[in-house]
Amino acid sequence: MIRLVEVLPGEVDRICCKVHTVDLNDLPRAATEGGRPMSFEALSYTWDAQALQEYVWCDNKVLPVTRNLYTAMQQLRKPSTSRLMWVDAICINQVDVAERSRQVALMRVIYHRAVRVIAWLGPDDQFTQKAFCLIQSIFTNTVSADGNFKADAGTIWNQHAMERMGLPRFPSSEWEALARLFERPYFRRLWVVQELVVSSEATTWCGPFSVQWAHIEYVAKLVLSSGWLRAFQEVYGVKVRPSFVQTIGNCKIHFHETQGGPGMGLANLLCSTRRFQTTDPRDKIIALIGLTRDAKKYEATMTDYSKSIADLYLDTTGQLITADQSLLLLSSVEDISYRRLHELPSWVPDYSVWQRSSILGFPLRHSKYSAGGGTSASVRWTPGSRSLMVDGICHDQIEAVSANSLENSPIAQSFLLQCLDLAGPLLRRGYISIDAVWRTLIGNTGGDTYPAPERYRLHFRNYLSRLSARNQAYLKTLARDEDVHTLLAMETNDLKVANSQNYQASIAYTAPYRKFFTTARGTTGLGPRSMRPGDSICIFSGGLVPFILRKDGARHRLIGEAYVHGIMDGQAIWKNTTFEEFRIW
Numbered sequence: 378m379i380r381l382v383e384v385l386p387g388e389v390d391r392i393c394c395k396v397h398t399v400d401l402n403d404l405p406r407a408a409t410e411g412g413r414p415m416s417f418e419a420l421s422y423t424w425d426a427q428a429l430q431e432y433v434w435c436d437n438k439v440l441p442v443t444r445n446l447y448t449a450m451q452q453l454r455k456p457s458t459s460r461l462m463w464v465d466a467i468c469i470n471q472v473d474v475a476e477r478s479r480q481v482a483l484m485r486v487i488y489h490r491a492v493r494v495i496a497w498l499g500p501d502d503q504f505t506q507k508a509f510c511l512i513q514s515i516f517t518n519t520v521s522a523d524g525n526f527k528a529d530a531g532t533i534w535n536q537h538a539m540e541r542m543g544l545p546r547f548p549s550s551e552w553e554a555l556a557r558l559f560e561r562p563y564f565r566r567l568w569v570v571q572e573l574v575v576s577s578e579a580t581t582w583c584g585p586f587s588v589q590w591a592h593i594e595y596v597a598k599l600v601l602s603s604g605w606l607r608a609f610q611e612v613y614g615v616k617v618r619p620s621f622v623q624t625i626g627n628c629k630i631h632f633h634e635t636q637g638g639p640g641m642g643l644a645n646l647l648c649s650t651r652r653f654q655t656t657d658p659r660d661k662i663i664a665l666i667g668l669t670r671d672a673k674k675y676e677a678t679m680t681d682y683s684k685s686i687a688d689l690y691l692d693t694t695g696q697l698i699t700a701d702q703s704l705l706l707l708s709s710v711e712d713i714s715y716r717r718l719h720e721l722p723s724w725v726p727d728y729s730v731w732q733r734s735s736i737l738g739f740p741l742r743h744s745k746y747s748a749g750g751g752t753s754a755s756v757r758w759t760p761g762s763r764s765l766m767v768d769g770i771c772h773d774q775i776e777a778v779s780a781n782s783l784e785n786s787p788i789a790q791s792f793l794l795q796c797l798d799l800a801g802p803l804l805r806r807g808y809i810s811i812d813a814v815w816r817t818l819i820g821n822t823g824g825d826t827y828p829a830p831e832r833y834r835l836h837f838r839n840y841l842s843r844l845s846a847r848n849q850a851y852l853k854t855l856a857r858d859e860d861v862h863t864l865l866a867m868e869t870n871d872l873k874v875a876n877s878q879n880y881q882a883s884i885a886y887t888a889p890y891r892k893f894f895t896t897a898r899g900t901t902g903l904g905p906r907s908m909r910p911g912d913s914i915c916i917f918s919g920g921l922v923p924f925i926l927r928k929d930g931a932r933h934r935l936i937g938e939a940y941v942h943g944i945m946d947g948q949a950i951w952k953n954t955t956f957e958e959f960r961i962w
Contacts, residue, residue, distance in 0.1 A: 384460045384461075419487060421572040494576035495582055504557040511544075574668060628649065691721065746827070748920050816833075823879070836877060912936060913926045
């Protein structure tokens with residue numbers, strides 16, 4: 378059984394409702410008291426940890442609600458007819474933990490059976506109308522017959538090209554309005570993913586303005602695929618993040634593709650949505666259960682709000698790793714310096730925190746890595762245990778680590794020079810070539826291509842040219858290595874096809890929040906910022922990437938995943954390789 382709220386017509390400040398209890402299995406065939414078909418809309422909105430400072434009247438009783446919900450109901454209320462809706466704050470008893478757990482398990486069905494999902498972004502502001510008009514204009518003017526958008530990163534700066542597409546010049550007040558729209562907290566809310574993915578139709582409202590959700594998805598994809606995001610962030614700041622909308626769109630495509638098949642894996646969903654936010658940290662898992670192929674199995678153990686956050690994270694991770702025999706969630710472990718829940722074992726991700734670095738071992742993004750050489754994972758965990766048993770080998774050891782990690786700036790000169798300084802002895806002794814350095818910094822991936830094409834060597838040289846004159850002079854001290862000398866001596870003609878932005882885009886995806894390191898065997902890598910000399914570089918059976926471990930008595934702590942140049946394709950694994958058991962806690 379579920380509740381539906383009938384928002385009664387009116388135009389005054391006081392909002393009045395009736396609550397109906399119905400059997401979900403009867404929807405949409407059930408009827409209201411007046412005999413009308415029970416077709417309903419489901420509201421998708423943010424709580425934002427707001428205080429319950431407004432009130433609505435439900436069945437002549439006062440119910441406190443947040444300001445955002447009150448504003449939404451006020452805007453969506455019709456002047457002369459009722460509107461039947463499902464609204465979580467009203468239709469679920471929020472103080473009854475057992476009811477919350479039961480109702481949450483039904484949300485996939487509720488949002489799927491709704492005739493429409495209303496995505497409420499919040500009250501309008503001075504940017505809203507221009508943003509919605511631009512979204513409609515972009516959708517109308519740029520959709521081609523083959524579905525492809527004919528533009529690149531430079532097009533947005535070309536006024537004549539923009540005019541030919543029927544779009545305003547950039548920058549302008551219209552584009553600023555769109556940028557500010559993508560900054561709204563609604564797009565970062567994790568529950569939104571399920572609510573929109575399972576919907577049959579969705580409309581976006583912001584104050585009195587509305588547009589189809591599919592059009593917002595289209596514009597977000599356009600900004601990202603065309604390379605326009607860099608222009609947006611240069612002009613309007615780094616908080617412009619249409620990638621959240623694209624993630625929702627990608628999940629929706631995958632969900633509908635797999636509904637009749639195996640369905641979506643929870644581990645993949647957890648990795649895809651790590652940067653979304655929730656008020657209750659338990660919802661980082663619970664909000665995704667309805668999208669998974671094993672929803673029924675997980676509902677019993679993973680939708681329990683009475684569990685502590687740490688216990689839920691531990692049990693979920695242990696179950697998924699052993700059931701899937703996959704190391705994906707080990708790749709998702711963040712650096713210890715970013716953790717909030719320090720009581721978690723080192724192999725369990727703290728899902729409550731922002732995933733700063735990209736996940737190298739995420740097969741949907743880096744499907745070409747195969748450090749484990751095509752072997753199968755061998756992982757063991759006993760429910761309730763804080764230890765994870767993994768088979769693998771200890772291949773190498775960290776020798777030197779850069780003083781700093783690359784943070785927000787993809788052209789941070791000090792970080793690049795630290796990398797070159799660490800690599801200098803290896804370059805001069807001939808242990809590595811300069812190719813090892815530039816390939817390491819981008820995870821050997823150029824765009825969507827692995828290994829990075831040779832032209833990225835030219836892109837790297839162009840990238841180096843952006844160093845200051847003083848740092849250029851320092852760089853030339855490394856030119857005693859013939860390979861470095863050849864790179865630095867390239868003529869202008871050789872660099873005509875070079876584009877530092879291509880290399881910058883690749884390094885900005887792979888290197889941020891990681892440190893550069895060299896190893897005892899004489900190679901280079903990127904790893905978590907808390908690693909230190911003496912840490913072990915291990916390759917687990919079935920692993921896509923190497924992992925950094927730190928010995929702690931007879932056990933090990935997981936520091937994080939790594940890119941290690943020269944072993945990412947299984948070069949360290951032989952037919953007669955004998956794996957040992959690592960106990961990670």
